[in-house]
Amino acid sequence: xxxxxxxSGESTPTGGIPRRAGSTSAAIAAxxxxxxxxxVASLLIGxxxxxxxxxxxxxxxxxxxxxxxxxxxxLALAVGAALGLAGAIMQGLTRNPLADPGILGIxxxxxFAMVLAMSVLGISSLTGYLWFAFAGAASAMVAVHAIASxxxxxxxxxxxxxxxxxxxxxxxxxxSGVLLTDRQTMETLRFWQVGTVGGRDLDVLLTGLPALxxxxxxxxxxxxxxxxxxxxxxxxxxxxxxxxxxxxxLGAAVVLLAGGATALAGPIAFVGLIVPHGVRAxxxxxxxxxxxxxxxxxxxxxxxxDVVGRVVLPPTEVQVGIMTAVVGVPVFLWLVRRGxxxxxx
Amino acid sequence: MSPALDxxxxxxxxAVSRARRRPARRHRILSGGLVAVLLAVFAARVLLGxxxxxIPDCFRIVFxxxxxxxxFILMESKLPxxxxxxxxxxxxxxxxxxxxxxxxxxxxxxxxxxxxxxxxAAAVFAIVSxxxxxxxxxxxxxxxxxxxxxxxxxxxxxxxxxRLVLIGVGVxxxxxxxxxxxxxxxxxxxxxxxxxxxxxxxxxxxxxAIRLLAWFLLVLLPLLVWVAGSMRITELGDDIxxxxxxxxxxxxxxxxxxxxxxAVAVAAAGPVAFVSFLAGPIARALNSGRTTVLGAAxxxxxxxxxxxxxxxxxxxxxxxPVGVVTGAFGAPFLLWLLAHNGREAA
Numbered sequence: 253x254x255x256x257x258x259x260s261g262e263s264t265p266t267g268g269i270p271r272r273a274g275s276t277s278a279a280i281a282a283x284x285x286x287x288x289x290x291x292v293a294s295l296l297i298g299x300x301x302x303x304x305x306x307x308x309x310x311x312x313x314x315x316x317x318x319x320x321x322x323x324x325x326x327l328a329l330a331v332g333a334a335l336g337l338a339g340a341i342m343q344g345l346t347r348n349p350l351a352d353p354g355i356l357g358i359x360x361x362x363x364f365a366m367v368l369a370m371s372v373l374g375i376s377s378l379t380g381y382l383w384f385a386f387a388g389a390a391s392a393m394v395a396v397h398a399i400a401s402x403x404x405x406x407x408x409x410x411x412x413x414x415x416x417x418x419x420x421x422x423x424x425x426x427x428s429g430v431l432l433t434d435r436q437t438m439e440t441l442r443f444w445q446v447g448t449v450g451g452r453d454l455d456v457l458l459t460g461l462p463a464l465x466x467x468x469x470x471x472x473x474x475x476x477x478x479x480x481x482x483x484x485x486x487x488x489x490x491x492x493x494x495x496x497x498x499x500x501x502l503g504a505a506v507v508l509l510a511g512g513a514t515a516l517a518g519p520i521a522f523v524g525l526i527v528p529h530g531v532r533a534x535x536x537x538x539x540x541x542x543x544x545x546x547x548x549x550x551x552x553x554x555x556x557x558d559v560v561g562r563v564v565l566p567p568t569e570v571q572v573g574i575m576t577a578v579v580g581v582p583v584f585l586w587l588v589r590r591g592x593x594x595x596x597x
Numbered sequence: 598m599s600p601a602l603d604x605x606x607x608x609x610x611x612a613v614s615r616a617r618r619r620p621a622r623r624h625r626i627l628s629g630g631l632v633a634v635l636l637a638v639f640a641a642r643v644l645l646g647x648x649x650x651x652i653p654d655c656f657r658i659v660f661x662x663x664x665x666x667x668x669f670i671l672m673e674s675k676l677p678x679x680x681x682x683x684x685x686x687x688x689x690x691x692x693x694x695x696x697x698x699x700x701x702x703x704x705x706x707x708x709x710x711x712x713x714x715x716x717x718a719a720a721v722f723a724i725v726s727x728x729x730x731x732x733x734x735x736x737x738x739x740x741x742x743x744x745x746x747x748x749x750x751x752x753x754x755x756x757x758x759x760r761l762v763l764i765g766v767g768v769x770x771x772x773x774x775x776x777x778x779x780x781x782x783x784x785x786x787x788x789x790x791x792x793x794x795x796x797x798x799x800x801x802x803x804x805x806a807i808r809l810l811a812w813f814l815l816v817l818l819p820l821l822v823w824v825a826g827s828m829r830i831t832e833l834g835d836d837i838x839x840x841x842x843x844x845x846x847x848x849x850x851x852x853x854x855x856x857x858x859x860a861v862a863v864a865a866a867g868p869v870a871f872v873s874f875l876a877g878p879i880a881r882a883l884n885s886g887r888t889t890v891l892g893a894a895x896x897x898x899x900x901x902x903x904x905x906x907x908x909x910x911x912x913x914x915x916x917x918p919v920g921v922v923t924g925a926f927g928a929p930f931l932l933w934l935l936a937h938n939g940r941e942a943a
């Protein structure tokens with residue numbers, strides 16, 4: 253693994269962790285304001301815009317619309333927070349600027365395991381297949397890293413990204429194969445496969461929420477571990493860290509967050525890629541600040557993607573997964589072009 | 598000159614010409630072997646399966662006899678699927694081998710760097726939004742493929758290497774979303790149709806599509822043979838090939854032909870996953886490490902026809918798209934190549 257790939261080194265070329273306490277509190281205040289702002293916008297905007305008093309007045313004839321939007325807004329917030337956080341952890345854990353649960357095949361692993369659970373084992377409750385999503389996410393994560401770390405320079409960003417793309421291709425082929433043999437599962441998963449927060453009610457979110465909360469607490473508690481790991485394994489060990497245990501803890505957090513988010517909303521890529529990069533540019537590379545901000549802005553990004561997707565191409569709705577790809581690919585291309593990581597395999 | 602020296606020179610000349618002939622002979626044997634394998638797979642695809650047709654019956658039907666039941670299944674399903682499989686296999690195999698040889702990277706095949714999906718997205722746009730079929734779809738696919746390859750090339754910059762592959766992978770991810778979006782807004786959602794344009798399928802084949810693709814191949818393949826004379830030299834790298842008198846203009850023309858080949862094949866059968874990527878390296882390995890476009894064409898055809906046989910009969914009553922099978926087996930090969938390459942030459 254080359255140091256050039258370390259995201260912390262790239263965003264702060266002078267080295268070290270900048271002390272920008274002022275800009276951090278400003279960023280957190282802005283994050284809270286942004287979350288509140290986009291949530292309100294998400295309740296009001298859509299193919300049928302409604303006014304604020306409709307939301308507050310339970311007896312209003314259009315109040316049902318607000319109820320439906322409340323469910324999808326809450327889901328979008330939760331999924332976005334989870335994906336933003338998972339991406340930030342992965343970028344720190346692998347010291348790889350291109351890490352993202354979508355790009356590295358983790359979402360595809362979770363989807364495939366879920367489809368298997370539904371179609372082959374006949375499991376239909378979300379609580380049941382949530383466990384399969386975790387198992388699939390964990391297996392995919394281990395597999396991609398194992399494949400990419402063959403060879404002398406270990407898991408370089410390029411090898412990780414290509415291994416992730418190949419695994420995604422294989423898993424989505426197998427997923428399609430299973431779905432085609434099973435019409436009923438196909439109907440259930442038709443829109444889920446693209447990545448969407450629409451058409452879900454609050455019960456769905458409540459089922460998956462415990463996993464996301466555990467992942468969130470675990471991740472935020474481990475922020476300092478990430479700072480030490482960012483120095484490189486040798487230095488981290490020298491500072492008295494048990495790096496294997498630390499990596500396992502952080503990996504477990506990623507599996508809970510990415511697997512849970514995929515089970516709830518389908519495979520959504522690029523959120524975990526864009527958000528941490530944007531956040532790091534503002535608050536510096538201290539993970540104690542990057543992780544909470546990634547939570548907030550991940551939530552903001554997914555809600556905004558959902559709202560824009562509702563109105564951008566009427567009368568249809570563009571799913572969140574498609575919107576994030578549209579926004580995310582230019583960022584991905586920019587990162588690849590800027591980075592020195594693509595020079596070698 | 599002394600007779601002893603003369604004899605020695607003669608034997609040396611013999612040794613050199615033998616050494617030069619050996620690869621050519623090996624290539625002939627390989628091509629013959631692959632043609633035999635292709636014929637066997639083709640015959641299996643046409644004759645066997647859940648409805649068996651005898652060889653004499655098959656010839657009688659092709660030459661115009663009517664056998665109730667058998668005629669329809671042969672002429673409307675088995676034969677067109679096999680023929681289309683051969684044609685798209687050849688197109689994907691050839692274009693993959695050209696990409697890999699001129700870009701000098703086994704990962705830089707048109708299906709991995711998004712060219713196939715570019716063609717597919719443009720074709721789906723023509724079908725879903727503009728309501729076209731036939732020739733306009735093919736033209737749209739060509740435009741899409743050329744645009745995507747130009748974009749990838751431009752973003753990657755001149756000294757591309759792995760950056761080109763990485764950018765292609767990103768673009769392919771975005772194009773997958775575009776195709777998925779176009780399908781979620783289609784009124785009738787047909788999983789088979791959506792998968793056809795995402796992973797490739799021979800299930801909805803008809804003779805006009807085959808005829809169109811065959812015409813394109815008849816024009817493009819001779820053109821390719823004419824341009825491709827310089828390919829062994831371009832493999833040596835930009836600087837050396839420029840020094841040997843093969844400019845980069847020629848490489849660009851070669852790549853353009855390969856892009857168009859991919860596009861017309863995609864218009865006929867969708868971006869059959871991993872065929873371009875697999876055919877080149879397999880043919881190369883069989884040909885003891887030398888690039889062979891003819892070999893790649895034959896390997897591509899064998900892969901598509903065999904995978905279509907598996908796809909059609911693997912699970913009873915379900916006609917899987919061929920791309921699901923090539924994807925399920927091709928992607929692990931890509932992973933293996935990645936791990937293997939890393940060990941050898943990282």
